[in-house]
């Protein structure tokens with residue numbers, strides 16, 4: 069253990085991203101220093117949400133050894149998040165040695181493990197007591213999968229960070245964001261808040277992808293899913309709460 073090194077890192081908020089060659093945005097630094105147990109990140113495409121939580125995974129693995137799980141609807145997506153974390157880790161000096169690694173996991177000399185999982189309940193149930201769980205593309209993660217994650221955190225008091233663009237006015241993430249109250253810390257970043265996304269480019273993208281996708285993917289608004297033939301507002305407006313059912 070090197071106390072001077074650890075202290076100097078602890079005194080530099082966002083040091084993982086800095087040392088990996090990135091200058092973190094203010095919200096990224098806030099997330100990196102946050103000790104909130106449950107955090108929802110509702111962030112535009114390409115705003116840097118995966119990079120931020122990958123850095124958080126790396127910092128946790130170094131400073132608070134234990135199990136870190138990465139979950140997404142598909143293994144390809146959690147594997148992508150793992151790759152980001154590994155690339156960031158490899159860019160850092162003077163960190164614990166990697167003692168075991170595969171395409172989807174790595175174990176450090178201090179006992180930490182970072183593991184990317186497929187989006188299936190059965191696999192998740194095989195793990196216990198994680199320090200940190202990251203759920204990428206969280207609005208697309210099925211409710212049943214989410215409910216298989218939360219019990220793991222009860223004993224370890226591990227942290228949960230869910231990051232996503234919106235995906236309709238449905239599902240656990242939407243409910244947590246809209247109705248979850250103080251249980252969750254929330255961060256919302258639209259494309260206009262991201263200094264790396266150009267306004268001209270955004271204008272062209274709006275024309276190319278259409279209003280529905282643009283509002284969700286870049287303005288991070290919960291809009292009805294495109295599978296839905298009638299919007300929720302239209303359905304709600306058509307329902308008269310005073311009418312008794314006729315059957």
Ligand SMILES: Nc1ncnc2c1ncn2[C@@H]1O[C@H](COP(=O)(O)OP(=O)(O)OP(=O)(O)O)[C@@H](O)[C@H]1O
Pocket residue numbers: 090091092093096111112113114115116117118119120264
């Ligand atoms: N603070 C930063 N400074 C410079 N580049 C950054 C910063 N944060 C993120 N990036 C870069 O921006 C790009 C997008 O980052 P990232 O993949 O983390 O975004 P995302 O929000 O997860 O995107 P997606 O919606 O596609 O999943 C990456 O090339 C990443 O390296």
Ligand SMILES: [Mg+2]
Pocket residue numbers: 117118119
């Ligand atoms: Mg991402």
